[in-house]
Amino acid sequence: MQEGPIDYDGRFASAEGADGGPSSIERTWLSLPTGRIVATDPLGGNHDDPPAPFVQVVPPGRYRVDLLVTDRRVAAARLVVRDEPAASWESASPEGISDGSDAEVTGYDVNAGTGCFTDEQTFRQLSAEPGSDWQLTLLEDLAWLPDGPTGIPRREVDGCSGAEGDENVLVAFPSGEGDGTYRTWVGRTEHGEVTCFVTDFLLEDE
Template sequence: MQEAPIDYDERFAVGKAADGERSSIERTWLSLPTGRIVATDPLGYDDPPAPFVQVVPPGRYRVDLLVTGRRIAAARLVIRDEPAASWERALPEGILYGSDAEVAGYDVNAGAGCFTDEQTFQQLSEDPGLDWQLTLLEDLAWMRDGPTVIPRSEVDGCPGDEGDENVLVAFPSGEGGGTYRTWVGRTGRGEITCFVTDFLLRDE
């Protein structure tokens, strides 16, 4: 286990002051059909990224965006709504603990990040037209401090309905480009509580 740079549970407390401004939480939901989580720049990648080695049960989970000064300071995928007793790096498959793990993160070139499932991202990446990326780009430009989602119907090619699930949640990445790490919180029993991508907007 490694010590996270800050207390993310405290940071995501609604109303915590930051740089003289109030922080707020934007919230949505994400469906993970396999539980193999991908965090990446959905607009500026070369090859589909590997999922994290930390796997969760398939299901529907909450996504919290910490908004500070109309920028997304951090994004949290909540697996269990409990405080984290310890933290570790979220490592993509193929990266071993050691020197590579210390710098593991995803590169943002297009000013956005996302949480999704490996299966979903693979299906989207096989879309020859990449229309979903144009939709995301337009929505992200309009909703600078909130989530942008892709529903299951856009991946399956079927008409959506009122109960359509979100299978990708995207969001602006702090102040833009950079390399951003994701942390995994665990309970004292070792169960995963959340995944947090930190966009390095500090309140000190």
């Protein structure tokens, strides 16, 4: 796995508006009721023990999610907080994880070929629901959209405040070539404000 972040701003900018090139951008929107961000495999893992949100918190609101698609595979997923270039990058660190720990260095495990961005409140509410209808919805949508985003709208999550009925409160996407362990980075402006979160699916390492 790479030791440091690469030029994500450059990678996304080069694919923006591409017409017939090797890379393109797929885009959607995500509502974060609390601004406490979770990146995880929404279809795998133990939902009785939801993943911790990142220590890097953003204001509650509606944010853009960009997928960098290369040769019909999602190479990276970016949650845009400010539409500004990053002056520096740091690891997105889950709460309760000490600096330099394996979880901070390696990222999250994918066991079902899917990653996502969501809000801690949303994921806890989804995880507490009996059955797995929302997971089946994601599986069906991803089967039709193998290189694009799909989402769980607000209306599917009882009690999730801060979003309109049709706004996504979870955005999922295929994870590169499939299962693995993928790290999320946080970009900051020169004044220290968060610009984005980027999960890299390591297609550049091939």
